Amino acid sequence: MEPVQPEETGLAAEASEAPDGEVLGKMIRDARKVKGLTLEEAARAAAIGRSTLSKIENNQTRPSFEIIRRLMQTLELETPQLFVQSAQTSISGRRDYTLSGQGEHQETTTYDHELLCTELTSKRMLPYISTIKARDVTEYDSWVRHRGEEFMYVISGDLVLYTEHYRPLAMTAGDSVYYDSGMGHGCVSTSTQDAKVLWVSLEI
Amino acid sequence: MEPVQPEETGLAAEASEAPDGEVLGKMIRDARKVKGLTLEEAARAAAIGRSTLSKIENNQTRPSFEIIRRLMQTLELETPQLFVQSAQTSISGRRDYTLSGQGEHQETTTYDHELLCTELTSKRMLPYISTIKARDVTEYDSWVRHRGEEFMYVISGDLVLYTEHYRPLAMTAGDSVYYDSGMGHGCVSTSTQDAKVLWVSLEI
DNA sequence: GGTAAAAGTTTCCTAAAGGAACATTGCGGC
DNA sequence: GCCGCAATGTTCCTTTAGGAAACTTTTACC
Structure with missing residues (x-):
């Protein structure tokens, strides 16, 4: 003890x-x-x-x-x-x-999600940093979709946010956007290097 | 039915x-x-x-x-x-x-064991590479002891193999030794850098 | 060889994991 | 508002994990 x-x-x-x-x-x-x-x-x-x-x-x-x-x-x-x-x-x-703010991380096909603040168990918002791999094939035939809302902030790199109901949105470091994550969405890095993005997701 | x-x-x-x-x-x-x-x-x-x-x-x-x-x-x-x-x-x-020969690894207090050939499940001999940390306190009051025999080959570094029944044995890269692992034994790195050792252990 | 001690295995039983079905909640349209 | 659908939560029941102890095997020592 x-x-x-x-x-x-x-x-x-x-x-x-x-x-x-x-x-x-x-x-x-x-x-x-x-x-x-x-x-x-x-x-x-x-x-x-x-x-x-x-x-x-x-x-x-x-x-x-x-x-x-x-x-x-x-x-x-x-x-x-x-x-x-x-x-x-x-x-x-x-x-x-x-862990104090350092996240752990997790990798998917085109994104590399790094969950943040994982030591806190009772949070409703889900923040994570994603590395969107450079020009990693554009397969937005299947939208990402999860009931809730999402805020996105581009930390570095250039990317385009494709959504189901709006025109593609070109974004660069410093840009941010807020949207209903129930609406299909997906990102594609448009520069030659990976883009780094902070997401805060709120499940309903 | x-x-x-x-x-x-x-x-x-x-x-x-x-x-x-x-x-x-x-x-x-x-x-x-x-x-x-x-x-x-x-x-x-x-x-x-x-x-x-x-x-x-x-x-x-x-x-x-x-x-x-x-x-x-x-x-x-x-x-x-x-x-x-x-x-x-x-x-x-x-x-x-x-894994084909690349081992996974495991760390103890003074050794850093890297099990080899772990993909093979039905092997009697147990090979692993250990990094013996440089001058990491000499605590051979408690011998390492495990029923069986062991072969040891020094890949790099300088070390001394202490055993229960023999005089300490100074070893350097390229040296090797074979002994009954039931006899208490332990290694201490004597140079300023870590020693790397290949062990092959045979449990009886 | 025999015998004792230690290491490992198997048995038995209780508490709990895991799945199917049922209950509840939340959100949509009408 | 009401109804229906979809997602999640809960209940119930069967199977099984996990621990205590009995049992078997191995090792050491005479």
Whole structure:
């Protein structure tokens, strides 16, 4: 026992409550939202039950390693992400990473999402930084779509934001936009280098 | 008498056998052996039951994520290692890493073990490359000890191999030694830089 | 060889994971 | 407003993980 941050009960309350799962569940839900999947879709893709996924996201179960592994693949979560989060509230107290604003990250086909502030479990907005790979094929036949609203700020690079109902919007570093993420949308980097974008997503 | 599906929900059938766990269990056992721990010791350290660990190592169970996480910490396994191994036989077939000689790695207090050929599950010898950190405190009051034999080859650096029954043996790049690993042993890097060593361990 | 101690395995039982079906909530159109 | 649909949450039930202890195997020592 050491003079740990009073916030959590040190290493005592092990798995009794859900200080651990609290983080795990939130992170999985975040990742699912980022991909714009419903419970059903994600569960199907991971070959698990809808209810099981629901329980995991709400920390009402202690999932098996196998289940987590499948979800990890489906949601394309980086492995260290899961463990860092877990270690945070580890029973032994070792490896108590403090992420403090540094995000973890996750990679998809054309985007490289880096979830931010993942240590905070009870947030409604979901901020993440994405690296949009340079001219990485334009496949906006399938829009990204997730119930909610989104704010986007271009940190660096040049890109075009294509949306379902508006004309393509050319953006460059410093530009920002706000839109209904239920409307199909997608980005394409237009310069020869990757674009870096900050997104803040609000699920309804 | 209905024409019931032998496997229930179609796509979940994959986990029937244990092509997956086969790898996981072997890897955990390997890691435990490298650290020279018995089932009892490892289980105690990870706060799980002896029998549980036995079952996991023999792939007779599908452990929970939490359990694996604790073992990971206890055995100081690198997180990607676990998932790479799992992904290898992934149900979806994606991410079929072929490690082909490149090892994964794992870090202990003074050594940095990099398991080699981890994709091969049915091997008796356990090869790994260790980086022995430069002059990292000499604490050979507790010998390393694991039933079996060991071959050691110094790839780079200078070190001294201390053993329970013989005089300390100064070694440098290119030197090698073979010994009974049941005899207490330990290495100390004697130059100002880390030493790199190839070990091949044979558990009896 | 025999015998004791230790390491590992298997059995048994309780608590809980995981899935199917049902219940609830939230949002749309009319 | 009401109704319907879709998404998520909850309940119930079957299977199984996980731990204690009994059992088996291996190792060490005489």
